[in-house]
Amino acid sequence: MAEPAAASTAAIYRRLVAAQVRSQLAYRVSFVLDLVSNVVFLGADLLTVLVVFHRVPVLAGFSLADTLLVFGLASLGFSLAELIVGSIDRMQRHVRTGLLDAVLIRPLGVLWQLLVLDVGLRRVGRVCSGLVVLAIAVRLAGVPLTPANLLLLVITPVAGAVFFGAMFVATATVAFWWVDSGELSAALTHGGRDFTSYPLTVFGGWFRHLFAFGLGFGFVAYYPALILLDRPDPLGAPAWLGWCGPLQAAVAATLAALIWRTGVRHYRSTGS
Amino acid sequence: MNDDGRHGGVNVIEARGLRKDFTVRVRKGLLRRERRDVAAVDGVDLTVQRGELLGYLGPNGAGKSTTLKMLTGVLHPSGGRVSVCGLTPVPQRILLARRIGVVFGQRSQLWWDLPLRDSYELLRHIYRVPAAEHAARLRRCRDLLELDPFLDTPVRQLSLGQRMRGELTAALLHGPEVLFLDEPTIGLDVVSKQAVRGFLAELGETGDTTIVLTTHDLADIERLCRRIVVIDHGRVVHDGGIDALHTRYGSQRRVTVDFDTPPPALPDLPGVHLEATTGPRLTFTLDTSASVGTLISTLTTLGNLRDLSVTEPEIEEVIARLYRSEGRAPSQRNP
Numbered sequence: 141m142a143e144p145a146a147a148s149t150a151a152i153y154r155r156l157v158a159a160q161v162r163s164q165l166a167y168r169v170s171f172v173l174d175l176v177s178n179v180v181f182l183g184a185d186l187l188t189v190l191v192v193f194h195r196v197p198v199l200a201g202f203s204l205a206d207t208l209l210v211f212g213l214a215s216l217g218f219s220l221a222e223l224i225v226g227s228i229d230r231m232q233r234h235v236r237t238g239l240l241d242a243v244l245i246r247p248l249g250v251l252w253q254l255l256v257l258d259v260g261l262r263r264v265g266r267v268c269s270g271l272v273v274l275a276i277a278v279r280l281a282g283v284p285l286t287p288a289n290l291l292l293l294v295i296t297p298v299a300g301a302v303f304f305g306a307m308f309v310a311t312a313t314v315a316f317w318w319v320d321s322g323e324l325s326a327a328l329t330h331g332g333r334d335f336t337s338y339p340l341t342v343f344g345g346w347f348r349h350l351f352a353f354g355l356g357f358g359f360v361a362y363y364p365a366l367i368l369l370d371r372p373d374p375l376g377a378p379a380w381l382g383w384c385g386p387l388q389a390a391v392a393a394t395l396a397a398l399i400w401r402t403g404v405r406h407y408r409s410t411g412s
Numbered sequence: 413m414n415d416d417g418r419h420g421g422v423n424v425i426e427a428r429g430l431r432k433d434f435t436v437r438v439r440k441g442l443l444r445r446e447r448r449d450v451a452a453v454d455g456v457d458l459t460v461q462r463g464e465l466l467g468y469l470g471p472n473g474a475g476k477s478t479t480l481k482m483l484t485g486v487l488h489p490s491g492g493r494v495s496v497c498g499l500t501p502v503p504q505r506i507l508l509a510r511r512i513g514v515v516f517g518q519r520s521q522l523w524w525d526l527p528l529r530d531s532y533e534l535l536r537h538i539y540r541v542p543a544a545e546h547a548a549r550l551r552r553c554r555d556l557l558e559l560d561p562f563l564d565t566p567v568r569q570l571s572l573g574q575r576m577r578g579e580l581t582a583a584l585l586h587g588p589e590v591l592f593l594d595e596p597t598i599g600l601d602v603v604s605k606q607a608v609r610g611f612l613a614e615l616g617e618t619g620d621t622t623i624v625l626t627t628h629d630l631a632d633i634e635r636l637c638r639r640i641v642v643i644d645h646g647r648v649v650h651d652g653g654i655d656a657l658h659t660r661y662g663s664q665r666r667v668t669v670d671f672d673t674p675p676p677a678l679p680d681l682p683g684v685h686l687e688a689t690t691g692p693r694l695t696f697t698l699d700t701s702a703s704v705g706t707l708i709s710t711l712t713t714l715g716n717l718r719d720l721s722v723t724e725p726e727i728e729e730v731i732a733r734l735y736r737s738e739g740r741a742p743s744q745r746n747p
Contacts, residue, residue: 166566246538
């Protein structure tokens with residue numbers, strides 16, 4: 141049997157996404173409510189930032205505009221990942237309800253099928269809000285729109301999305317062994333987003349080292365933002381770190397893929 | 413569903429010493445937990461030839477679904493060898509998926525919020541079936557399973573019987589060589605059950621599609637399967653025809669006769685036992701070796717027979733006996 145061309149595989153997934161859109165539009169009211177609530181959620185996070193800066197003009201060496209830039213880069217990356225890969229945090233449910241079994245008997249990859257069958261279109265709202273916040277921050281912080289900066293403004297959220305996507309997949313895979321594993325997953329994905337939304341300087345010692353370098357969250361928004369703001373790192377890291385996002389995302393994606401493969405291989409199912 | 417010589421051997425399924433262990437953690441004291449391996453499938457040998465319609469039986473928790481999941485590439489076996497259509501299920505999952513169809517009675521392959529028709533169209537693309545082939549198979553299923561009245565209804569609004577007919581169709585549209593059915597009649601009403609059975613019987617008769625069926629409904633088995641494999645505690649305890657099972661467990665037929673007047677004396681025939689006498693009615697039980705004909709011709713010499721009935725042994729009874737005896741002595745299994 142000839143291996144199918146990649147293009148026609150993509151066409152199959154496009155059809156599956158379209159089917160999901162039609163399914164979700166079957167519940168119009170709930171879809172609109174979800175969409176609105178997702179915009180509101182981002183608004184609440186943004187409000188936190190604004191409240192802090194209402195009290196202090198500068199936070200750990202960063203102004204409101206600077207912080208918004210970090211926040212915008214992180215939010216956009218995270219919301220993109222959440223849109224495409226976020227549904228995987230329902231892995232436990234897929235194991236329990238048997239959706240995983242249903243997916244395994246079809247001639248397509250398991251991960252992409254699960255993502256497509258459970259894609260949350262309401263999360264489009266968050267991506268849009270993230271874009272708006274980032275655009276405003278770029279303007280407020282007076283980032284010069286040089287070709288290099290524009291490139292960085294595109295690759296940073298994409299790399300961030302890949303990185304957060306890898307986090308989602310890697311932590312959700314734990315559900316293969318441990319059916320109730322939601323807390324760990326939430327700590328590393330949503331917790332990671334909160335961490336990346338602020339300049340690294342606001343966090344203290346070992347915690348900063350663990351998240352920024354140990355887990356790689358520093359590359360998602362903070363270091364690229366320093367380049368965009370054209371300022372040196374108060375913590376003394378070299379500027380080129382800001383361009384390492386894609387590299388770190390590639391490493392994270394590779395690790396996540398390995399963890400996922402191992403998980404699927406050891407999938408034990410929940411019985412009949 | 414056509415035979416174009418896609419593979420050589422007649423054995424569509426071959427399993428040798430197939431096993432699956434699950435690790436369970438048992439609480440011992442406050443913090444200590446002990447890991448224990450429990451064998452859900454414990455060394456199953458199974459050979460299924462092309463075109464067979466095999467009933468796979470066993471009490472709850474015997475390992476039926478686990479076996480099916482290992483044959484379909486869902487679960488990785490802990491030990492033993494398995495090949496389906498000449499492929500090894502887990503590493504060759506995607507190749508195998510194109511050549512088998514699977515219906516899990518309690519799980520759906522259909523898109524819940526979309527019309528049934530849309531699911532079929534999506535499956536056509538997922539399995540890359542040429543449009544004409546797909547249309548021909550769908551036509552056949554629509555006729556045999558009478559899908560037309562609800563083809564445009566969203567799946568969530570279908571009755572269970574309608575949905576199951578829809579699921580069967582979904583599993584067949586890519587022309588699988590083997591069809592695996594895990595409790596396809598569970599929860600269905602009598603009419604739907606008959607529709608499903610009738611369809612499967614017809615599919616089995618063509619000999620193109622090998623069918624493996626698990627069920628708790630023994631009427632499915634009697635209607636459909638010439639060969640049954642019974643497993644219990646993860647092991648095969650019977651593999652053969654239903655008749656062989658009756659012989660092995662000494663199933664007894666029952667003959668009930670009504671005389672005009674009770675006969676004075678009764679004959680002593682080998683393998684025939686008088687079970688009960690209620691007025692003019694006599695009930696005999698017959699071992700498998702005894703002949704009903706001999707008994708009846710003897711009885712007609714004793715008096716005037718008003719009524720007579722012969723009851724075949726109940727398959728339920730035989731299976732229950734089998735489960736019970738295995739439960740008592742799981743080590744004494746038939747090789």
